[in-house]
Amino acid sequence: MMPRLNRRHLLILAAAGLVSQPMPALAQSDPLRLAFIPQENPDKLLGDIKAITAWLSSEIGVPVEGFVTIDHAAAVEALRNGDADISFMGALPFVLAEREIGAIPLLSEVYRDTPSYTGRVFVRRDSGFKMLADLEGRDIAFADPISESGYMYPLAEFERAGLVSSPDAAEDFFGRIFFAGGYQQAMQAMAEGLVDAAGASQYADLLLTPEQQSQVTWIAESDAIPSHVVIARPELDAELRENFVAAMMKLNMPEHRDKLRYLYGPDGYVEADPSVFDGVRTMAQRFGLL
Amino acid sequence: MIQHVLRVILFVIVTSLAVTGPSFATPAKEAPWLPEAAAYRLTLFLGNLAPVPWYKVEQAWSEPYHGSEYRLGALAWLDRESAVDVGDLTDAIGWQDRHAVHVAATRLIALRIEEELDAATAADNPAVSQRAVATAKELYRAFADHIKAADPDAARTLGRAWLELNNATGSAGVLGAGAKEQDSDAMTTARAVISAYLAENYLVADPAPRQTLTAVPEAIARTGQPVELPAALPPGSDIFDQDPLPLLVLNFEEQGIDETDLPLIAYGDMLFDSAEIFGGPARDLGIACSTCHNRSDINQRFFIPGASHQPGAVDVDGAFFNPMFNDRRDDPIDIPSLRGLRFTGPYGRDGRFASLRDFSRNVIVNEFAGEEPTPFMLDALVAYMTEFDFLPNSLVTGDGQLTEAAPDAARRGEEVFNRPFVGMGNQSCASCHTPSGNFLDRKSHDIGSVAAAYEGSHAGALDTPTLLGTLYTAPYFHDGALPTLASVVDWFDETKNLGLTDAERSDLTAYLETVGAADEPYEAFDTANTPFRLAFAELTTFASTLDTLLPKRDAQHILVLTDTVAADLAADAGTMANLSSRPEVYALAERLAEVGAAVRAENWAAAETSWSLFKTDAAAIEEKAF
Numbered sequence: 001m002m003p004r005l006n007r008r009h010l011l012i013l014a015a016a017g018l019v020s021q022p023m024p025a026l027a028q029s030d031p032l033r034l035a036f037i038p039q040e041n042p043d044k045l046l047g048d049i050k051a052i053t054a055w056l057s058s059e060i061g062v063p064v065e066g067f068v069t070i071d072h073a074a075a076v077e078a079l080r081n082g083d084a085d086i087s088f089m090g091a092l093p094f095v096l097a098e099r100e101i102g103a104i105p106l107l108s109e110v111y112r113d114t115p116s117y118t119g120r121v122f123v124r125r126d127s128g129f130k131m132l133a134d135l136e137g138r139d140i141a142f143a144d145p146i147s148e149s150g151y152m153y154p155l156a157e158f159e160r161a162g163l164v165s166s167p168d169a170a171e172d173f174f175g176r177i178f179f180a181g182g183y184q185q186a187m188q189a190m191a192e193g194l195v196d197a198a199g200a201s202q203y204a205d206l207l208l209t210p211e212q213q214s215q216v217t218w219i220a221e222s223d224a225i226p227s228h229v230v231i232a233r234p235e236l237d238a239e240l241r242e243n244f245v246a247a248m249m250k251l252n253m254p255e256h257r258d259k260l261r262y263l264y265g266p267d268g269y270v271e272a273d274p275s276v277f278d279g280v281r282t283m284a285q286r287f288g289l290l
Numbered sequence: 291m292i293q294h295v296l297r298v299i300l301f302v303i304v305t306s307l308a309v310t311g312p313s314f315a316t317p318a319k320e321a322p323w324l325p326e327a328a329a330y331r332l333t334l335f336l337g338n339l340a341p342v343p344w345y346k347v348e349q350a351w352s353e354p355y356h357g358s359e360y361r362l363g364a365l366a367w368l369d370r371e372s373a374v375d376v377g378d379l380t381d382a383i384g385w386q387d388r389h390a391v392h393v394a395a396t397r398l399i400a401l402r403i404e405e406e407l408d409a410a411t412a413a414d415n416p417a418v419s420q421r422a423v424a425t426a427k428e429l430y431r432a433f434a435d436h437i438k439a440a441d442p443d444a445a446r447t448l449g450r451a452w453l454e455l456n457n458a459t460g461s462a463g464v465l466g467a468g469a470k471e472q473d474s475d476a477m478t479t480a481r482a483v484i485s486a487y488l489a490e491n492y493l494v495a496d497p498a499p500r501q502t503l504t505a506v507p508e509a510i511a512r513t514g515q516p517v518e519l520p521a522a523l524p525p526g527s528d529i530f531d532q533d534p535l536p537l538l539v540l541n542f543e544e545q546g547i548d549e550t551d552l553p554l555i556a557y558g559d560m561l562f563d564s565a566e567i568f569g570g571p572a573r574d575l576g577i578a579c580s581t582c583h584n585r586s587d588i589n590q591r592f593f594i595p596g597a598s599h600q601p602g603a604v605d606v607d608g609a610f611f612n613p614m615f616n617d618r619r620d621d622p623i624d625i626p627s628l629r630g631l632r633f634t635g636p637y638g639r640d641g642r643f644a645s646l647r648d649f650s651r652n653v654i655v656n657e658f659a660g661e662e663p664t665p666f667m668l669d670a671l672v673a674y675m676t677e678f679d680f681l682p683n684s685l686v687t688g689d690g691q692l693t694e695a696a697p698d699a700a701r702r703g704e705e706v707f708n709r710p711f712v713g714m715g716n717q718s719c720a721s722c723h724t725p726s727g728n729f730l731d732r733k734s735h736d737i738g739s740v741a742a743a744y745e746g747s748h749a750g751a752l753d754t755p756t757l758l759g760t761l762y763t764a765p766y767f768h769d770g771a772l773p774t775l776a777s778v779v780d781w782f783d784e785t786k787n788l789g790l791t792d793a794e795r796s797d798l799t800a801y802l803e804t805v806g807a808a809d810e811p812y813e814a815f816d817t818a819n820t821p822f823r824l825a826f827a828e829l830t831t832f833a834s835t836l837d838t839l840l841p842k843r844d845a846q847h848i849l850v851l852t853d854t855v856a857a858d859l860a861a862d863a864g865t866m867a868n869l870s871s872r873p874e875v876y877a878l879a880e881r882l883a884e885v886g887a888a889v890r891a892e893n894w895a896a897a898e899t900s901w902s903l904f905k906t907d908a909a910a911i912e913e914k915a916f
Contacts (some may be wrong), residue, residue: 181456210861289467
């Protein structure tokens with residue numbers, strides 16, 4: 001009977017030249033485990049995971065499994081204890097995970113040719129608001145208190161304009177601040193006149209109907225925010241990490257682009273540059289998160 | 291969250307499109323519906339058809355809606371997710387009691403909202419609260435647009451209550467940082483506003499029967515005051531363009547003639563893309579000729595529950611588009627291609643119209659409830675549509691012979707195609723699909739593909755369709771019953787006892803696929819030729835007819851044009867790759883709307899000025915319009 005070999009054994013054997021299987025059949029029996037953060041219908045996400053992990057497995061040559069975590073914290077915990085090797089994550093959770101467990105950024109999502117986006121402050125075109133100062137005493141809807149483009153970065157523009165001294169003092173400038181629960185909810189509240197302004201992603205107006213889109217505009221735009229990132233636990237084998245990145249980069253090729261829809265639907269991926277997260281780290285500190 | 295936005299870009303809410311003002315021919319996709327909310331809206335839609343298609347009402351609750359991202363139907367979903375009893379609803383559907391179904395379904399949705407609100411207020415952590423509130427709000431969507439139309443003040447009050455409620459759920463933070471506790475008092479206060487309205491309007495003991503099933507609040511419905519509801523298609527509807535987009539081949543264009551030099555044709559082109567020539571609900575939903583006949587061809591994805599039995603099909607004389615024209619027969623047909631239209635008369639699947647002009651009028655007035663078109667409009671439409679050419683195909687000559695480039699299997703199949711068969715009355719396929727006549731004979735034949743409507747019926751004859759371009763127009767037959775050309779061959783072989791061998795079937799299929807092929811069947815988009823640039827070029831070409839109409843002071847036709855093109859330009863701006871140029875496109879659309887406003891005010895000088903500025907601005911934008 002063959003002794004049961006785990007991944008570590010096989011990698012040692014490979015290094016010693018005793019395993020001669022050609023790549024990409026990496027000698028691993030333990031699966032590569034991917035943690036996904038639920039953002040929409042879990043039924044669909046499960047189907048997507050099945051499709052993309054099957055393809056990744058064929059590309060990398062090791063079994064690839066995916067599972068859905070409850071939230072970012074659970075994903076980071078899974079990375080910490082080795083239940084997950086890789087996770088998909090926003091820039092802010094990543095910098096916190098980096099502090100917590102030394103997570104490593106592997107890939108950044110690309111949208112419209114860039115791995116970054118911005119936050120904007122939107123108003124109705126007929127509102128007469130032309131600058132941020134016009135919103136003094138007015139009601140604003142943000143997406144969520146821990147959203148980069150849906151709160152932190154747009155609010156930072158009020159700070160930059162000298163209207164808000166710190167995040168904690170924002171209530172003093174506005175009439176009411178609402179956290180609407182997401183970009184679309186914040187934008188709809190603004191478009192329907194329930195609030196005077198909305199802080200959301202630069203693309204959030206595309207969540208409105210075409211008629212509404214023509215009725216809104218934006219009066220401030222934030223610095224660039226790194227787009228979502230694929231991260232790995234620091235202990236993950238370097239070669240496996242590289243093979244995973246190489247496989248994911250193939251998704252940029254025309255013949256594989258259709259699979260991007262299984263992964264939150266970016267336009268593609270680039271290898272992550274850790275330095276682009278400095279702004280997020282600074283922002284997290286200003287909001288007392290880091 | 292960015293990926294969520296860019297993904298959800300494709301799911302904007304179409305149901306909130308207002309009915310007032312010009313319609314958009316660019317539809318907006320809607321966010322996915324929760325299963326029970328989708329089933330409720332489908333029930334309202336289907337329940338207003340005459341006769342009510344009860345089996346579809348039952349399906350609305352038992353099966354996932356068309357295109358749903360949920361694998362469960364509403365009843366199974368509720369069984370898994372909810373404790374709300376569905377017995378009243380299923381009983382009512384079984385009784386086929388329209389009023390009882392409306393009452394039970396409405397009550398069910400209201401109870402589901404209450405159930406989620408209970409969960410939200412009982413939860414001891416923000417994440418659970420937020421999920422429950424989000425679900426409740428998604429369920430409230432089933433009522434929201436009707437509340438807004440019927441009771442706008444209440445809609446605003448409720449909108450703020452939902453904002454307050456979500457805001458009070460706090461935040462779980464991220465990885466333990468930035469957590470914010472729930473504000474239970476604020477949640478209770480906000481929830482009370484919502485619950486009171488539901489109790490008063492959606493959980494009443496004995497709601498009044500309604501002539502039209504709606505989600506209008508009971509307090510308003512009981513007053514009997516008319517409510518103008520926004521036009522909406524039910525969940526599962528798909529009126530977006532086919533992807534890939536068929537290539538449009540216009541005779542004049544292939545000869546290098548500029549459409550802007552052909553004002554009648556350009557105006558007809560505009561009408562073909564205009565929902566303004568139809569009446570409600572097609573007009574309000576932005577449905578135009580081109581919605582079904584994408585780029586003169588077909589739209590394989592077109593689907594409206596209750597009007598379509600499968601994608602690419604529609605019943606144009608059912609209850610939805612024009613109740614006056616409702617034939618009370620559930621007989622949707624596969625959307626036919628209009629390529630080579632000037633060669634394919636008579637028109638209609640059964641060839642009932644000898645004249646394309648008469649056929650077009652029937653589509654506008656009867657099928658889609660439009661106003662009587664002017665002679666100029668019909669002339670323009672016919673002038674445009676008769677420019678539709680077949681797709682160039684280097685495998686077939688103009689007189690229907692295979693070229694040297696055709697594969698051997700097709701040559702063998704050509705022999706089968708021309709072979710007389712006893713089972714077909716000693717006729718061959720080519721007897722009707724005459725190769726030298728664009729593979730049709732302009733006659734109607736009963737080949738046995740139409741089920742007899744009644745005993746002794748002789749109403750099964752259908753117009754012979756061309757075979758040109760058919761490789762891209764699946765499914766086949768008038769009702770789209772056959773999915774492939776191979777299945778068409780099989781059908782003839784089996785029903786007409788042709789006795790073909792497997793090889794002959796394969797060869798005949800190869801012949802059909804060769805004849806039905808094209809050198810370039812689809813529009814090739816790239817970074818230079820984007821969908822928006824194509825739309826921009828079309829819309830500015832349509833507008834060019836103002837050079838002819840303004841000097842003639844033809845207000846009626848100018849207004850059809852400006853209402854169509856200004857709205858479409860603004861709507862299409864959201865599809866631009868170059869999003870930074872959207873404000874300029876909005877301004878351009880407004881410039882054209884100003885032409886219309888000036889014409890309405892009979893201020894022709896102002897109209898001329900705005901039109902002149904439009905042309906200047908359009909030229910400046912053109913390079914950035916991608």
